[in-house]
Amino acid sequence: MADPAQLLLVEDDKQLASMLEQILVGEGYEVDVARDGQRGLHLGLTRRYDVIVLDRGLPAIEGLDLLGRLRSKGVVTPALVLSALGNPADRVAGLDAGAEDYMSKPFDVDELAARLRALRRRAHDHVGALHVPGGTLDVATRQVTLAAGDPVDLSERECALLELLARHPRQVFSRAEILERVFTEAEDEGVVDTYVYYLRRKVGRSTVATVRGAGYRLGAG
Known part of the structure; x- marks a missing residue:
């Protein structure tokens, strides 16, 4: 049996983070949860993940700043931004910061799971050789x-x-x-x-x- 995919979830809303963790574990992920940007940065730099899901409005380090710092350190793990900020300009900012995908809150659970699977497939194809x-x-x-x-x-x-x-x-x-x-x-x-x-x-x-x-x-x- 293949090892479960490793996922980093950076979300400061305790209730939403708990719900997302349960959903993602049910999808077969092993999930690490960070409740602020500083913790997310530490985990992102010191552990290997298959995918990252992060909010924008985080304490300590804002979500896009966090993502930019990870990218500047050579972390290429595919990232999906999950944020209440969902207008076109916000989406463009997220993608320009290094995110591979961007979803607005509220979100559909099945769509989130499908997008994460797609990110992992693309990442695997990219690093295959x-x-x-x-x-x-x-x-x-x-x-x-x-x-x-x-x-x-x-x-x-x-x-x-x-x-x-x-x-x-x-x-x-x-x-x-x-x-x-x-x-x-x-x-x-x-x-x-x-x-x-x-x-x-x-x-x-x-x-x-x-x-x-x-x-x-x-x-x-």
């Missing part, structure tokens, strides 16, 4: 297919590390940034070096490039 040196990474199966040879199986953390680098092939990530984004339960930055070693051993030394004094990036190839 990420380029890595000498081959491709399939995030869904956690396999690297090289030009020559059988597919290479990766562990969950190996895949998460390679996915991060492959999504941002020109960006250099410090050990601290990788620790925050991939190894959220670890405290020692040495775990990053360990998993870089694992990836190089499994997929090839050129997979991850070391940038002296700065960190790591995707290798050339």
